[in-house]
Amino acid sequence: MKNVTPLRLFIAEDHKLLLQGYEQLLSAAEDLAIVATATNYYDIIHKLKIHTCDVLLLDLNMPLTYNNQHARLSGLDVLEFIKKVKLPIRPLITSTHRDYDIIKRAVAFGAKGYLFKSIDVDELLIAIRAVGSGRTYFQEEVGAILKSKQEDEGRLVGEGIKVSTREKEILMLLSQGLTGDEIASELSLSKYTVEEYRAILLKKFKAKNATHLVKIAHDHKFL
Template identity: 60%
Template sequence: MTNPIIRIVIGEDHRLLIQGYQSLLSKTTDIQIVAVATNFYEVIQKLKTCPCDVLLLDLTMPMASNSDVTRLSGLDVLEFIKKEQLGIKALVISTHRDYEIIKKVTALGAFGYVFKNINYDEFIEAIRAVASGKDYFPKEVEGILTSKLQDEERLIAGGVKITPREKEILKLLSEGMKADDIATLLGLGKYTIEEYRTNLIKKFKAKNTTNLVKKACDFKFI
């Protein structure tokens, strides 16, 4: 009995890497690339029109084909998949080793996260594991998450716990920056910033953003 075909959409803006994936995956009999997209809007369009099992996703891509500016648009893709409940299993393949980014990827429901220096056998293993519904986070990724766990939350006056990223966003909000501007500055999605702001308002039991900033100042946090 042959294994079912794993249908893959690739979200990657570097042509050389795309060709590399195509070459590597052509050696398998159970993995088929059904579409390739090189920016955020292309990925969304392909996910809507090309039935697939796994999305192989780079985090850093342009938003549109006419843009030379790259950003962490892969996070926006993950937000879209989660919001629309598409049921597509995302395997992120990235060079980013930042704890906050990896943690956000897991929070947005990605099934796996691997680095681009992965070897061929592990690459294929990761795709097959994710396709079968299993999480795939190598020891190096798990190590980053574990080692930073103690640094994730800080206790401040009033018993409010916030993360370093939340502190950064608080400071930018206090400077009057809008969610769109903060998203662009930090390379995150607008909805991600909105989520951070909503969580901060809840943590500080604030009425709105203005009240949030005031309370944060009262706690001498900013």
């Protein structure tokens, strides 16, 4: 049999039990070699600089520190870093996030695949091999979400700012004075997802805070 150079895999997952499960299941594949693992944002960035890898299996909910004080989707920051410095590694997302805008943003930042954590190991292996060979792989359910929501995207308005349907919903609720927890309950989202949307909106509108954001949104006819 012809020898095949194994795909070099970097696994980034903050739940240690799940990380150990990945290692145990994937180490049995002869065409894969796990060359690095990480459990938080800073560890990922450090190891990306010193390890040469083909595929990064990345959880979006990576903590910025070892404690629970930060709940950002810092996996998106990892993707942004990879894109900015043009690292030759292909990110494959594993996540519980099913929200269209989160998936779309991950893709925009360079994710070559996206899987929900409900998949089985056979599909995980298929996805890793596909991404590692230069193709993309999006779980069927992910593809369906992307396809069904594309028509719902907002149009370019105002100063060229694009606002998605979900972002506009959150803008409307912020304008009504709802807190993050109240918005999360209203839209059946986690409070951390709402916080991420709020951060995205502040950046898009170059706003200093939620009050400033709502004012700019009113001025440009988003509300």
